[in-house]
Amino acid sequence: xxxxxxxxxxxxxxxxxxxxxxxxxxxxxxxxxxxxxxxxxxxxxxxxxxxxxxxxxxxxxxxxxxxxxxxxxxxxxxxxxxxxxxxxxxxxxxxxxxxxxxxxxxxxxxxxxxxxxxxxxxxxxxxxxxxxxxxxxxxxxxxxxxxxxxxxxxxxxxxxxxxxxxxxxxxxxxxxxxxxxxxxxxxxxxxxxxxxxxxxxxxxxxxxxxxxxxxxxxxxxxxxxxxxxxxxxxxxxxxxxxxxxxxxxxxxxxxxxxxxxxxxxxxxxxxxxxxxxxxxxxxxxxxxxxxxxxxxxxxxxxxxxxxxxxxxxxxxxxxxxxxxxxxxxxxxxxxxxxxxxxxxxxxxxxx
Numbered sequence: 061x062x063x064x065x066x067x068x069x070x071x072x073x074x075x076x077x078x079x080x081x082x083x084x085x086x087x088x089x090x091x092x093x094x095x096x097x098x099x100x101x102x103x104x105x106x107x108x109x110x111x112x113x114x115x116x117x118x119x120x121x122x123x124x125x126x127x128x129x130x131x132x133x134x135x136x137x138x139x140x141x142x143x144x145x146x147x148x149x150x151x152x153x154x155x156x157x158x159x160x161x162x163x164x165x166x167x168x169x170x171x172x173x174x175x176x177x178x179x180x181x182x183x184x185x186x187x188x189x190x191x192x193x194x195x196x197x198x199x200x201x202x203x204x205x206x207x208x209x210x211x212x213x214x215x216x217x218x219x220x221x222x223x224x225x226x227x228x229x230x231x232x233x234x235x236x237x238x239x240x241x242x243x244x245x246x247x248x249x250x251x252x253x254x255x256x257x258x259x260x261x262x263x264x265x266x267x268x269x270x271x272x273x274x275x276x277x278x279x280x281x282x283x284x285x286x287x288x289x290x291x292x293x294x295x296x297x298x299x300x301x302x303x304x305x306x307x308x309x310x311x312x313x314x315x316x317x318x319x320x321x322x323x324x325x326x327x328x329x330x331x332x333x334x335x336x337x338x339x340x341x342x343x344x345x346x347x348x349x350x351x352x353x354x355x356x357x358x359x360x361x362x363x364x365x366x367x368x369x370x371x372x373x374x375x376x377x378x379x380x381x382x383x384x385x386x387x388x389x390x391x392x393x394x395x396x397x398x399x400x401x402x403x404x405x406x407x408x409x410x411x
Contacts, residue, residue, distance in 0.1 A: 063212035094206020127232040143185040185391035193223040240344025247293040248400035309352040349403035356396035
């Protein structure tokens with residue numbers, strides 16, 4: 061959304077007095093609109109507050125940094141209540157062979173006997189992020205930006221990006237920290253793989269290691285398609301279809317693979333693996349040789365609980381401060397598939 065579209069969207073939803081004083085924006089009358097805002101404080105305040113509160117949510121999509129993990133968030137919970145994560149055992153045990161007596165014979169089980177509920181486990185997640193991002197806007201600086209549509213575009217983008225890019229980066233960092241926390245706590249099932257890209261490693265040795273790594277990943281993808289209690293830290297019996305898996309991989313690993321192997325395995329569609337692949341810059345400083353993590357796409361339990369802009373005008377300094385509040389639940393599910401590929405097992409604290 062460019063500045064002309066922004067101005068007209070705000071005007072479209074404004075009252076009659078605003079529309080009478082502020083003309084429809086074009087590429088050629090931006091300076092005229094700026095002069096009108098310099099004269100009419102009420103209309104200027106309506107413009108700048110609407111810009112920051114409403115239009116900003118559209119402009120966020122053009123932020124300089126976009127969190128590549130955001131699509132794995134769980135949604136929103138603006139009631140700010142604790143999040144309840146419930147696992148219900150899917151595998152009911154058989155009660156024995158067919159009984160032609162209908163369960164009423166000697167040693168039988170009465171047909172009206174009440175059966176227990178399936179084994180159910182519950183975890184709760186609580187809001188644990190409350191960040192704020194603040195900018196200051198002087199009216200004179202805003203008016204100066206009304207020299208051309210391009211200049212106004214730059215001004216609007218700069219103001220929003222300063223907050224939104226910071227918020228996106230922090231969210232990405234927090235979500236990576238959840239992966240690092242899971243590693244440190246031993247909440248990933250370990251598959252050991254050979255070292256890749258070590259000093260002195262020959263090309264032949266490197267490619268053998270890469271192929272072994274890929275074979276191990278493929279085996280793990282097959283393993284979790286069958287019911288097991290091994291691949292989640294809660295020890296519940298479950299399975300995960302490959303369509304619900306994502307492989308988070310250290311960005312340096314594909315770089316070590318030769319061109320032919322890369323194109324067949326790490327090409328645009330990752331067709332040979334059959335799962336979504338997301339490259340990350342790292343898994344934290346204590347990743348213990350972690351190369352990749354294979355997770356259920358619902359492993360993250362990240363909920364937005366507040367995304368709110370507030371403002372306060374300082375009449376002494378003739379500027380307005382704007383606060384962007386980002387509150388979230390940041391957690392991960394221990395009921396979901398979680399596998400780690402690394403050169404050595406992670407030492408779990410307390411063991």
